[in-house]
Amino acid sequence: MEPGAGVARVQLEGAAALELDYAVPEKWAGRVSVGTRVTVPLQNQRVPAVVIELLESSPHRHRLKEIAGIVGSRPMFTPGLLRLADWVAEYYLVPVHRVLRAMLPQAVRDRPETFLKDSHLKLVREPAPEVLDKMTTRAPLQARLLEELRRRGGEATLSDLRRDLPSATTVIKSLLKNGWITRAEIRVTRDPFQTEEFLPSQPLTLTEEQQAAYDAVIEAVRKPADAKPLLLHGVTGSGKTEVYLQAITDVLKAGKTALVLVPEISLTPQTIERFKARFSERKDSIAVLHSHLSDGERHDEWFKVQEGRADIVIGARSAIFAPLERLGLIIVDEEHEPSYKQEDAPRYHARDLAVVRGRLEGCAVLLGSATPSLESFQNALTGKYELLRMTRRTDGKSMPLIRIIDMRLQRRKGTGTSIGNAMILSERLRTAVTARLERREQTILFLNRRGFHTTLDCTACGEVVQCQDCAVPMTLHKADNRLVCHICGARRVPPTKCPSCKEPGLKYGGFGTERVEAAVREVFPQARIARVDTDTMQRKNQLRDTLKDFRAQKLDILIGTQMIAKGLDFPNVTLVGVLNADTALNLPDFRAAERTLQLLIQVAGRAGRGELKGEVFVQTYAPHSPAIQFARHNNFEGFAEQELEHRQAFKYPPYGHMVLISSRGKHQTQAEFTLQTLHKRLEQGLPEGAVMGEPSPSSLAKAHGQYRFQLLLRTERIRPLARHLGKVMASITLPPEILVTWDVDPVSLG
C-alpha cells in the first residue's frame, strides 16, 4: 500500500498516449475519482491528465510521484464517456488522448470553471422614513440604493442595480459596514436564451401512428437492456418532434436525462424554442451545445450539464459527448445527415456513437428521419434495429405534388428565363411563381450553390480559370466583383484576358444564388425578395431576422442554399422550386443518388405546411434518374430497395465498411509516392476479406495548395483491418511534409 490516499492511473492529455500511475496525496483523499482532470509532474513539467482508474497500489515498484493538482471541483468525464472514448479510439484508430481532448469543448478545457460572478444584495431591515430622510441629506447615494433595493422587493444583484445607479459599487461598502444590507457572491450563467420569452406549449393529441411510435420508445426507455435501437422513418410533417417531446417528458418523470442531437444547420432558434416552450417550467434545465455559442456561453452550458443542473441537452454533433448522467434516451434527429460525421481526427460519426453510447450506458436510442441513411435502414431490415413508420402527415394532408421539369426540353423551347445559355427559371416555374404572387402566397427557390457565375472559361483555348491552390473553378461574386475559391476562400480580381493564352475571349457560365436573385428581381420587379446564404447572412441574427420577416409574410420569395432546406416551417409557402436538382446527382460519390433523394424530399417538405396545398417544381437535366423519380413519388422505401441492391453488388456500405486513406502535400509526386509505399506495406498481411484499391488522385485533386491522393479499402469486418492499419502506421516512417490521414466509415470520398 502506498502512503497517502491510493494510486491514480492517468491518461496524459498531451501528445503521448501514455498511461502512468501517480500517488493521490492524503489531502485530496476522496476528491480524486475516475474522470477527474488532474495535473501531474512529468520530466520537470506539470502536464494535464485524466484519471482513468483508481488503484490500491501500483504494480510499478518505484516510489510514485504525487498528483500535482486537481482541475475543477468535479470529474470532467463520466465513467460512461471514458468507456466511449476507448471505443472511439479502437474503432476509428485514434490515440485515446485525442478522443479525450475532443470530448471537452475548448473553452472548458482551457478555462475550466471560469464563471462570471455577481453580488446578490439583500436588505437586512427596512429603514424607518425619518432615518431615510436624514440619510438623503447626509449620504444621498446610500439612501437611493436602499430605496432602489426596497423597490425591487428587498433584493437585487449588483449588476442590476448598477444600471440605475452607476455608483452602486462604492456605495455598498458603507451600507455593508453599517449592517443595512448583506452580500453574497453568486455565479452568473451566460445563457444565450436568457432574454427570450417562451410561451408554454401543451402536448398535442397523438395520431395513431405517433402513438405507436411513442409506445415503442417508452417501452425501450423502460427496458433498455431488451431494446434494440429504434429507427423512426417518418415523412416530413408526420410529427416526429411531438413524439420526441412526449417521450422526453416520460424520461424526465422517471428521473432520467435525455440527449437530443440535431444537425448544426437545423439547430435554429425555432427548434430550440419548441423544446424550451414544452419544458417551460424547467427551461433552465435545458442545455444547448452548438458552435454558434460564444466561448463563455458554451462553457456555462457545458457546466450546467456537468454539475447536473441540466436534464435535457440539445446539441449538434459534438454534444454526443455531453457529460450527462442517468441517460434515459438519446435521440438523433435527421440521422441521415452527413454533418454528423466529424471531418477531423477523431473522425467519428455522432449517430453511430449514439448507438454505442446507448449500449454502453444502457439507455434507449431513437434515430429519426424522413429519409433514413441506407446504413440505418439496412440495420432495420435485418432486424438489428427496430423500424417504426409514420407515413402520414399529422394535418391529414397529402404530400405536396412534385412536378419534374425536363430542362432539356425547356432549353430547346427556349421560353424560360435564361441569361447566356444557362436557364434559371423554366416557363412553368415562372408561371407558378406569378400565380403565388397574385394569390399572396409565398415561394422558396432553392439552389445549393453560392455566387453569381460558377465558371469562367476561355473561348479561345478552353482554359477554365481555377484557383491556383485548389483544383476547382473560381466563382464570381458580383457584389464585390471578385472571383472566389469555395474551397480555400482565395479571392482575386477577375482577369480580362485568359491567364493561359492571353486572348480576351473570357466567358462566364453557370449560376449561383446571387445570379438567381438578380434574375428573379428582374422577372418579378414587384416582389419582395430575400436571399439566404453564407454571403448574405454574415451579421449575427441576420438569418433569424430574415426568417422572421418571411414568416410574417413581409417577403414573397426566399432564395437560398441548404440553409433553408431543413426543418423550417412556413404555413404560407405553397411553392418550392428546386432550380437544379443535378448538383448533388453529379457528385463523384457512390452516395450521390442517396443525397439527391434526401435533399429533394427535405426541400419538398417545406411546401404546403399550412392550410394551403403545396406544389414543388424540380428542374433537372436527368429527369429519369431513379433518385428523382422516387423522390417525385415520395417513395423512400422503393428507392432504398433498388439502391441497396446496387450497393450490395459493388460491396459498398452498408454492405461492408470503408477506410479512406489520404495523403496531402505540396509536391505531387511525393504525395503519390507516399501512398504507394503505404499500399505496398498494407498489402502484406492484409486481413482476409479486405480489398484494397490503388492510390489515385482525390476527386478534389488539389486544395489549399496541396495535392491530394487517396487509397480506398473495403472490408466486412472493420476491426481486423483497423488493427492491421494501426500496426503498419506504427512501423512506417512517412516523410514529415506529407500529411497522411485515415477515415473509418467516411461519408465523403473527396
Ligand SMILES: [Zn+2]
Ligand atoms: Zn485561353
Ligand SMILES: [Zn+2]
Ligand atoms: Zn482555393
